[in-house]
Amino acid sequence: xxxxxxxxxxxxxxxxxxxxxxxxxxxxxxxxxxxxxxxxxxxxxxxxxxxxxxxxxxxxxxxxxxxxxxxxxxxxxxxxxxxxxxxxxxxxxxxxxxxxxxxxxxxxxxxxxxxxxxxxxxxxxxxxxxxxxxxxxxxxxxxxxxxxxxxxxxxxxxxxxxxxxxxxxxxxxxxxxxxxxxxxxxxxxxxxxxxxxxxxxxxxxxxxxxxxxxxxx
Amino acid sequence: xxxxxxxxxxxxxxxxxxxxxxxxxxxxxxxxxxxxxxxxxxxxxxxxxxxxxxxxxxxxxxxxxxxxxxxxxxxxxxxxxxxxxxxxxxxxxxxxxxxxxxxxxxxxxxxxxxxxxxxxxxxxxxxxxxxxxxxxxxxxxxxxxxxxxxxxxxxxxxxxxxxxxxxxxxxxxxxxxxxxxxxxxxxxxxxxxxxxxxxxxxxxxxxxxxxxxxxxx
Numbered sequence: 007x008x009x010x011x012x013x014x015x016x017x018x019x020x021x022x023x024x025x026x027x028x029x030x031x032x033x034x035x036x037x038x039x040x041x042x043x044x045x046x047x048x049x050x051x052x053x054x055x056x057x058x059x060x061x062x063x064x065x066x067x068x069x070x071x072x073x074x075x076x077x078x079x080x081x082x083x084x085x086x087x088x089x090x091x092x093x094x095x096x097x098x099x100x101x102x103x104x105x106x107x108x109x110x111x112x113x114x115x116x117x118x119x120x121x122x123x124x125x126x127x128x129x130x131x132x133x134x135x136x137x138x139x140x141x142x143x144x145x146x147x148x149x150x151x152x153x154x155x156x157x158x159x160x161x162x163x164x165x166x167x168x169x170x171x172x173x174x175x176x177x178x179x180x181x182x183x184x185x186x187x188x189x190x191x192x193x194x195x196x197x198x199x200x201x202x203x204x205x206x207x208x209x210x211x212x213x214x215x216x217x218x219x220x221x222x223x
Numbered sequence: 224x225x226x227x228x229x230x231x232x233x234x235x236x237x238x239x240x241x242x243x244x245x246x247x248x249x250x251x252x253x254x255x256x257x258x259x260x261x262x263x264x265x266x267x268x269x270x271x272x273x274x275x276x277x278x279x280x281x282x283x284x285x286x287x288x289x290x291x292x293x294x295x296x297x298x299x300x301x302x303x304x305x306x307x308x309x310x311x312x313x314x315x316x317x318x319x320x321x322x323x324x325x326x327x328x329x330x331x332x333x334x335x336x337x338x339x340x341x342x343x344x345x346x347x348x349x350x351x352x353x354x355x356x357x358x359x360x361x362x363x364x365x366x367x368x369x370x371x372x373x374x375x376x377x378x379x380x381x382x383x384x385x386x387x388x389x390x391x392x393x394x395x396x397x398x399x400x401x402x403x404x405x406x407x408x409x410x411x412x413x414x415x416x417x418x419x420x421x422x423x424x425x426x427x428x429x430x431x432x433x434x435x436x437x438x439x440x
């Protein structure tokens with residue numbers, strides 16, 4: 007493989023799948039290593055000694071961790087199909103949106119669906135956060151006419167959140183409240199490249215059912 | 224002012240000061256607005272409705288929040304005195320380091336000095352985190368021969384941490400344990416541009432004393 011790109015990931019992790027979406031959009035082949043979190047590979051620990059987490063990208067033997075750092079690296083290394091906009095202000099807004107999803111939405115989703123004590127408050131908070139995203143969406147994608155950084159990071163909301171909703175029976179992202187986000191969700195998960203990378207909804211639902219059973223027992 | 228750059232900040236916030244350091248390194252004049260966190264200005268809330276936090280940079284009436292997003296914007300907008308390296312892998316490593324300081328070191332410092340229950344564990348964790356930074360430092364600065372992204376974000380460790388240590392009487396960053404980090408701390412806070420921007424150690428110590436008294440009463 008000329009490019010020597012390896013990815014260490016987990017099929018059910020939204021953070022892992024981001025890297026695969028970006029590589030696929032750029033048309034870069036990679037060698038994929040599925041990790042077992044209960045028995046992490048020595049390579050994962052070697053390549054990401056700090057966080058010991060997926061995803062890790064290894065390019066020409068040089069490892070990188072942290073999904074958003076990897077996405078920017080991919081965009082700077084392979085210039086076809088830009089993931090970030092060209093204009094500095096638009097780039098900054100995309101970075102702000104991507105951080106907003108990880109720093110604000112992800113913890114709120116986690117608490118809204120998995121916590122015992124803070125669920126109600128987290129649901130309210132998540133609704134407020136999704137309103138911000140709803141207002142930011144002016145095209146097919148957050149990236150405009152093409153899938154960009156915020157869309158890729160947002161697969162958490164487009165694909166993982168609806169599966170969680172179905173398993174838990176708590177609907178937050180609905181057509182009535184968030185028509186633009188729901189349309190985007192549909193566009194994104196059916197995008198010709200994205201849909202090849204995302205795990206099937208059925209597999210995710212089975213994963214969440216198993217997780218929910220193991221945490222509620 | 225030709226560039227119309229405004230900064231909304233707090234003198235004692237390491238996040239705010241980052242923006243001022245970057246602008247000063249680039250030689251960009253700005254109009255500074257000191258915020259009062261107990262009575263936030265309507266402009267701050269208008270410009271950063273999501274987080275309602277400092278720092279906010281406003282360039283030609285377009286606002287940006289989140290200090291690391293602002294630093295990248297500054298580096299892309301004014302190209303003299305680069306803050307990030309040119310090489311994509313080195314850029315990614317700098318971004319990883321900057322995120323590491325905010326996502327891992329900042330919460331550990333907070334807990335090590337302000338929490339009641341988790342202090343001991345946080346001190347141990349912080350020592351491990353600082354070891355990583357100690358090993359990453361191979362030149363005068365994390366940015367090599369010049370101050371770069373990790374140094375600017377790291378002012379939290381170079382300037383705020385030593386003042387906190389003095390007030391709390393808990394020494395973590397010591398010459399014996401971290402000789403390279405301590406040398407860097409000295410180089411950084413005495414850098415001709417940086418020292419003009421950082422608040423004096425005496426002012427920080429007085430701030431921490433007041434904070435410590437108000438939280439322990």
